[in-house]
Amino acid sequence: MKSLSEMTEREYFASVGRRPGMFVGKTSFHMLTAFLTGYDQHALRHDGHGLTRWHDWLIARRGRDCNHAWPGQVLHIALPNGWDDIWNLPPEDEQHAIKVLFELLDEFAAECEAAQGTRFPERHSPERGESR
Numbered sequence: 485m486k487s488l489s490e491m492t493e494r495e496y497f498a499s500v501g502r503r504p505g506m507f508v509g510k511t512s513f514h515m516l517t518a519f520l521t522g523y524d525q526h527a528l529r530h531d532g533h534g535l536t537r538w539h540d541w542l543i544a545r546r547g548r549d550c551n552h553a554w555p556g557q558v559l560h561i562a563l564p565n566g567w568d569d570i571w572n573l574p575p576e577d578e579q580h581a582i583k584v585l586f587e588l589l590d591e592f593a594a595e596c597e598a599a600q601g602t603r604f605p606e607r608h609s610p611e612r613g614e615s616r
Contacts, residue, residue, distance in 0.1 A: 494590060497586060500519070501586030542554055542588065562581040
């Protein structure tokens with residue numbers, strides 16, 4: 485098994501998806517999205533790519549936008565018929581949303597690697613007025 489520092493983001497996300505409880509304790513969609521948001525913020529603070537363009541990729545994948553942040557975009561894809569309470573998903577919807585989250589992350593990382601020949605797309609500089 486590779487060490488965490490040797491893994492690509494795609495391999496890392498797959499590792500988290502295989503054993504989510506090892507990374508977040510009680511496995512839930514919200515705990516995992518909070519963990520990934522922390523991953524993104526840490527990477528960006530330390531000149532990494534984080535989840536650059538993930539939100540835009542999800543919008544393109546879904547085919548439309550709404551006022552939800554990326555976790556809501558994932559839920560729209562995973563649960564196209566909607567949900568009653570975003571904070572209290574039924575267990576079967578929660579499990580399905582987690583499965584779809586990691587499938588989407590894998591697809592995103594694979595596309596980024598193929599398109600860029602690197603782990604993730606180039607990060608845009610906020611100093612130049614570009615968004616990530």
